[in-house]
Amino acid sequence: MLGRPxxxxxxxxxxxxxxxxxxxxxxxGTAPIGLAVVAHPNPQQGGTMDNKVVHTLVRAFVAQxxxxxxFNYRGVGASEGGWDEGRGxxxxxLAVVAHHRTDPALRDAPLAxxxxxxxxxxxxxxxxxxxxxxxxxxxxxxxxPATTKFAVPQVPAETLVIEGExxxxxxxxxxxxxxxxxxxxxxxxxxxxxxxxxxxxxxKQIVLRHLKALAA
Numbered sequence: 001m002l003g004r005p006x007x008x009x010x011x012x013x014x015x016x017x018x019x020x021x022x023x024x025x026x027x028x029g030t031a032p033i034g035l036a037v038v039a040h041p042n043p044q045q046g047g048t049m050d051n052k053v054v055h056t057l058v059r060a061f062v063a064q065x066x067x068x069x070x071f072n073y074r075g076v077g078a079s080e081g082g083w084d085e086g087r088g089x090x091x092x093x094l095a096v097v098a099h100h101r102t103d104p105a106l107r108d109a110p111l112a113x114x115x116x117x118x119x120x121x122x123x124x125x126x127x128x129x130x131x132x133x134x135x136x137x138x139x140x141x142x143x144x145p146a147t148t149k150f151a152v153p154q155v156p157a158e159t160l161v162i163e164g165e166x167x168x169x170x171x172x173x174x175x176x177x178x179x180x181x182x183x184x185x186x187x188x189x190x191x192x193x194x195x196x197x198x199x200x201x202x203x204k205q206i207v208l209r210h211l212k213a214l215a216a
Contacts, residue, residue, distance in 0.1 A: 010099045013091045015080025019071040020049065021100070024062045032067040033215070034110030037096050039119030039126075042146070043076045044083060053116040053143055056200045060207035064215065066112060071096050073122075086121065086150055093126045113137045117170060117194070120145025121152050128153040139214055141207055144170045144194055147178040154182050160210045161185070162203060164192030 006023070009016040024032060038057045041047030049070040061068040073089045074081030081088065093113070101107050111130075115123030120142040127137040140159040145152050148170050155161075163175045165188050172188065179186050187206055192199040 009078065010096070012074065012079065012081070012095045014074040014082070014084075014088060016078070017071055017074070017080075017092055017095065018049075018076075018078040019069055019096060022058060022062050022068045022070075024065050024067065026065060031105050032109070033065040034067070034112060035097070035100055035106045036061040036066040036068040036112035036114060037093060037100075037123075038068065038070045039089075039093055039113070039115035039122040040070065040072070040076075041116050042118035043073055047118060048072055048076055051116065052200060053196060053203070054119070056196075056204050057114050057116065057141065057143065057207060060204045060211065061112065061114070063208060064211040066211075067100075067106065069096055069100060086118070086125070089118075089122050090125045090129065093122055094129065097126070097130075111135070111137050112139050112141070114141040114143075115145070116143040118146045118150070121147075121150040124152050124155050124159075127155065139210065141210065143196075143203065144175070145178075146170055147174045152178060155184065157182075157184065158214075159184065160187065160207070162187045162189065162206055164188070164194060164196060164199070165190050166192060167194045169194040 006021045040049045040054045049072050058068045072079040073092050113123040127140050143162045196203050
């Protein structure tokens with residue numbers, strides 16, 4: 001199922017936020033499984049919502065029937081504001097969630113969060129904040145979360161964490177050191193670097209298998 005992309009601006013904590021919403025092609029009268037929001041890598045290193053790993057995550061969620069949103073943090077693309085070292089970027093993600101949950105079809109639907117690199121930190125931190133408010137974000141799918149530069153919080157046991165064996169931006173030992181105290185499994189893609197060049201198909205299949213298993 002290919003999503004129907006809808007690009008527009010919504011109100012965010014620091015001004016307008018640029019979002020792209022992809023709705024799965026479902027039979028008439030069938031609602032999406034839930035809302036999935038995907039966070040992009042560090043804008044200080046050129047990360048945007050057009051990143052290939054972000055697109056891969058979006059395609060996996062849409063294929064499984066999720067209404068999926070990717071967005072640019074404050075100061076990126078058409079989003080207003082400026083870099084806030086991760087603090088405001090978490091607020092941006094939460095604003096995206098709150099905005100799209102005003103849709104009656106999504107208000108009480110499951111919420112999935114996902115992110116790549118810095119976006120993995122943002123998604124994990126947002127899930128942590130939501131949990132403290134009694135709101136669950138599940139599934140949580142993190143690809144190479146930025147454990148070397150940010151204090152990525154503990155995550156639920158069912159979180160899917162994917163890492164490239166040859167990642168030289170967020171090295172595998174750093175991911176394992178973060179996951180080990182939590183008893184958290186890590187799915188390692190042999191031969192893959194940080195951006196999963198030549199391995200995006202494998203990445204998508206790992207996420208699809210996880211989402212299908214949860215839906216079974």
